[in-house]
Amino acid sequence: MTAVEDRPTTGPATREANPSATAADRPIGFGRIQRKEDPRFVRGKGRYLDDIVLPGMLHGAILRSPMAHGRIVSIDTTEALAHPKVHAVVTGKDLEALNLAWAPTLSADVQAVLATDKVRFQGQEVAFVVAEDRYAARDALELIDVEYEQLTPVVDARTALAPGAPVVRDEMEGRTDNHVFDWEAGDAAATDAVFARADVVVTQEVVYPRVHPAPMETCGAIADYDAVDGKLTLYETTQAPHAHRTLFAIVAGIPEHKIRVVSPDIGGGFGNKVGIYPGYILAVVGSIVTGRPVKWVEDRSENLMSTSFARDYIMTGEIAATREGKILAVRTNVLADHGAFNATAQPTKYPAGFFHIFTGSYDLEAAHCTVTGVYTNKAPGGVAYACSFRVTEAVYLVERMVDLLADELGMDPAELRLRNFIRPEQFPYPNKTGWEYDSGDYEPTMRLAMRMAGYDELRREQAEKRARGELMGIGISFFTETVGAGPRKHMDIVGLGMADGAEVRVHPTGKAVVRLSVQSQGQGHETTFAQIVAEELGIPPEDIDVVHGDTDQTPFGLGTYGSRSTPVSGAAVALAARKVREKAKLIAAAMLEARPEDLEWEKGRWFVTGDPTQGRTMPEISMAAHGTIELPEGVDGNLDAEVTYDPPNLTFPFGAYICVVDVDPGTGHVTVRRFVAVDDCGTRINPMIIEGQVHGGLADGVGMALMELIDFDEDGNCLGGSFMDYLIPTAMEVPDWETGHTVTPSPHHPIGAKGIGESATVGSPPAVVNAVIDALEPYGVRHMDMPCTPARVWAAMQGRATPPV
């Protein structure tokens, strides 16, 4: 275990792994090198979906419901069809004829591709126009005449299960309420018993409101159906091309080998690009109907109003402890608003995702949670957004409850956490809801964050400021994530489990290609995965191409989300490269006329033990593998390997975050003055990319804590349909990040890496909210819900109920 304060990146990237680093802290494959994809991106040469223009391509647009709940009386498309540039108008009736009106989602639900009987949320897809250009398609939408009979919507999840509530999903046979599922984890009786004998119990309703991933690029698709070959090429903004291919094969009846899903450069995913949106299917239908490629790209408002939302959890949290500050148990009941359709919440076998990691980083005697999901007349919810499904909510709840407990006990929140951490010797640690945490050493991580922040000095400063009437808050969050979704037996998407493939192929001249089932949405896969191969084979990263995002070119796998890429595909890549290395050993032995067991590996070269002059480099071995030498028995003439990796367990990265805020007592405006983030994601590959991931996630978390909210009025109208209404942080709202790291490798991952993509998004909101509430201590504020907008903070200071925003 090494604890290191990250130095800012200045000067050119060093090509050598830091020779003074300890073994555990040694970055992989030349470490802090510049990203291979950046020459393309910084020159504006990325190729995003909307950059793709196919010959003869038409353009689609979607007519959407203006109301949250209504019965469709009639749809008249006559005028739209008469538009001279319109090639086709598709309605739900047309799709019914094709048996495509309803499509399975990645969860156990179905979703209307185009509404047939009713509209169930504002923005729901009602009709699809295909026209010569985007402008004509949008114009023609206004020529479609839809008559609705307005119905009372279910907007508040708290009322969804009330007797007499309107039934959102009444198309389902025998459905008379809005109940989606009930689920529990942990031992209720044992937890109740612990609570009964606890000295202190703190209870609080904690709401994680509905937010949106708001990626830079909206969603879109281009479908190109070739009637001669019967082959569908589908360009999509997707994080999961292979799963989509299989799903399309099942849904649309196009054989799987006749479907190619291409995910080009993607401008941000964060979970928003996991699901299959109606627009994708409509583009396919449009292409089949017109015989031409059809492009459909959302505008910003469509993306914000209709694509899958995250969170929307109303959590009643309870924490039990002794008077001395030993935390004994946690429990919670959750009401989960899933909107009108379950989109992508439950590809796991747990309908509440991984929420049961809500036991946090603490050694507890018991824990229990229940989650009840409900349908409402809102856009499909329950998506993963920069977290392994529901981990963000879990971490937020427990870290809020720990702060409430510290407040109740009159104890410093850092001290309370330090007293209750799972101890290093307890790993692998079985928590009380069924997880086995792979590895951890929490105290040094916490201590590094406190040292970097100057925690004691901050508390002194806070006391002085309070004495002057200034509102300074210090917020702590210590999180443990569960990421790297797998093993395959935990998941089930239309029969598919969670495993990911990687192929490594070394060309004759010693250059290599890596083919991955996972796809980058900006995370730097082209660099990171080349570095893993570089580490294993000694080939420089620039000599390794990374291919992804094309089902025709890559092995099968479940895709990128839940920080899976490095924990799952990173393992597959490392193991495939090791297979190549072992094969290279046999060939080198033949070349050197030595026994394989007499060879040693170093820096891309097999050599005879004791005689380093007798060796063969990877390019030499590769040319021989493809060459004319006699190969050993059972070795065929390539240096290729494929591995599909099913992780034996998830990985459990963790971190300690400390946020310092100042609150304006006159306006309630919150300024994040400092943010210290110490992350432990196990073995680190490229520290620069890791820091970039952390920086982005921290901004994300600050945004959720302070400004982001998708709200609805009482009629179910979405109030967050533009960036004027849905605020996201800019460089003005965030401080210079102070990052550090510790390294506790995962014991079951081939290179010990745990994944870092979502840590900061998961870990930072409680630190910010805890800091705001800490700042408001002089006003007796015990809790307030996100986002901590000036109006809400000011209301809290006045002891008033939380205003909408």
Next chain:
Amino acid sequence: MTAVEDRPTTGPATREANPSATAADRPIGFGRIQRKEDPRFVRGKGRYLDDIVLPGMLHGAILRSPMAHGRIVSIDTTEALAHPKVHAVVTGKDLEALNLAWAPTLSADVQAVLATDKVRFQGQEVAFVVAEDRYAARDALELIDVEYEQLTPVVDARTALAPGAPVVRDEMEGRTDNHVFDWEAGDAAATDAVFARADVVVTQEVVYPRVHPAPMETCGAIADYDAVDGKLTLYETTQAPHAHRTLFAIVAGIPEHKIRVVSPDIGGGFGNKVGIYPGYILAVVGSIVTGRPVKWVEDRSENLMSTSFARDYIMTGEIAATREGKILAVRTNVLADHGAFNATAQPTKYPAGFFHIFTGSYDLEAAHCTVTGVYTNKAPGGVAYACSFRVTEAVYLVERMVDLLADELGMDPAELRLRNFIRPEQFPYPNKTGWEYDSGDYEPTMRLAMRMAGYDELRREQAEKRARGELMGIGISFFTETVGAGPRKHMDIVGLGMADGAEVRVHPTGKAVVRLSVQSQGQGHETTFAQIVAEELGIPPEDIDVVHGDTDQTPFGLGTYGSRSTPVSGAAVALAARKVREKAKLIAAAMLEARPEDLEWEKGRWFVTGDPTQGRTMPEISMAAHGTIELPEGVDGNLDAEVTYDPPNLTFPFGAYICVVDVDPGTGHVTVRRFVAVDDCGTRINPMIIEGQVHGGLADGVGMALMELIDFDEDGNCLGGSFMDYLIPTAMEVPDWETGHTVTPSPHHPIGAKGIGESATVGSPPAVVNAVIDALEPYGVRHMDMPCTPARVWAAMQGRATPPV
């Protein structure tokens, strides 16, 4: 061994393998199904190189030498560069600056990309113009002013080694003559000893003239160099994309992983599309220089005058026998005209290719050959043309010599062959020049051909006609080919050996894809390889996609030529599919809770021995492999396999051909009245495709025998530069083919297949020429050289020297 007269294909293809066929004659993977590629081809939806149009694409044209031999005094490109549509003009001097003026060929030679010092053949590349369109590029060629000093050319190979002959390749340090190589095979002393004691020795100079493969599509390339990624995408009409990629990496200095070679639909190869032509490299240079894609496509005249030629062998053949007709030995000295550059003649370690198969199908005591290669001022020669390098020449020589011997002995040529065949019990048969024939059973094949032809009846008819002064000829050819170029140790292309890779991947829903290193030029690979997988995995051929011709999507391999695809890649595919099947067995066992050793395979399904109701189909197994079940230890979650196959030996298909001709005594015009072809290519996959290959090759052979010739005048001007001058057969010149087959599987090939692509091209010319000479028997004609044009036949009848054509 089964001997079958093929029935004509009528009615719809049957989807079931013929249930009454014997085991050896059972076709593979549903047998006679229609070709999967034909819906594309017959609807005009094939995508050939010239169909590809890239955004911003420019067009290149090549200025060619008007003379066979000349010194370049100066090149003035000023006017061409001033053409408003011209983007670049490239000369040899420009290439010298890039170190690209000379490029290595697939043999041990180099070839001028653009002439610098001298032009060495008529049509040699001198300058390259890149312009907005093809028309402007061709116009601008006329604006380039080249001053030449004309030199005396070497045109006749017989004079190339004469003292004082002009030196073609004087750019080579210390080169003072036109000698390319000397090579021999067999035991000279032993052969001389046998000849010395033979009763009968027949000697004849036999010329196989220079001919051209003349594929339907000419050669071309589109180079698209992306300066941002540093990646070159090169669309080429090539039979060997991977070898080209490696060569380009070495020649052009572009790293191998940054080169993608795509070989789209190809309109015929026949060896013409193996080499790297200067135009390909010029397209690359053009794209790098202009920053835009550059297309270059030959016109017909360029193809006929400058791309690699075949044959051009002057062979002094000798055959020794006993008076009773036991053939004892053969020997020959060959003078091989390789033109100005060795292009693709010698990727093997034998500079005369596989010529030493000239011992034919006969059990000999000794054999010896020498081959001397020379440079002349002709277009690069020595290419393989629908034969494993030089097999066509070898078969032609021995089958002519056997007929001459029969004539000398007064013996029926069929009888002489039957007496001398290698006997079935002698296989594997080591011939006297180093080959080991894998399997054969020649007599039944010969007898079937004789039976189909009604041989005895034909001889009676001939006798009657001769009595009436009519000229009827019956020609026999019995050939043994050596195809399936490998093993890897026999070859060396810039360090690359001969092996080919295949990947089989089964998608979750049970559809599959096969990826191949070999590429179709019309042979029906998309069907044949799908059938091999269908046979092994029980997946219907229509559920299997075959991907080839794209180095980014396929495993490494040496490509399609020498009938390699089925013997080499077919083996790789079968073995990869068997790996998948074995893996499927382990997964099925886990699903069935049975031991793998208790399972049996039948028709795409593993089931429990003794309980056929307990089984799992491939789609079920595949979904499980990608699904959520617990997999057996050591089995990862895919049904993918890759095999690179290095054959232990070549394969030796054989056949008996009988041709019946009528010669017009007044004009010398030859009519091929009947042609019986019985082929044995081992195990047959799709009989319809095999018959198509045979039909095409027979037409090819009739063309060479009767009309095809690339000739030169004394100044080295090519006389065959258009289809007005270079005649190829049409439907008018060929009879209805009568085909039959025997099946003698190759013992070392996984499915016993031997390859059929070139048999008819190799085997038919001697049958036709033997028939013509047989017809001319009343005129005392013992031999005449191809092509047997009316003028030549008439001259032979008059006992006059052979006129040019």
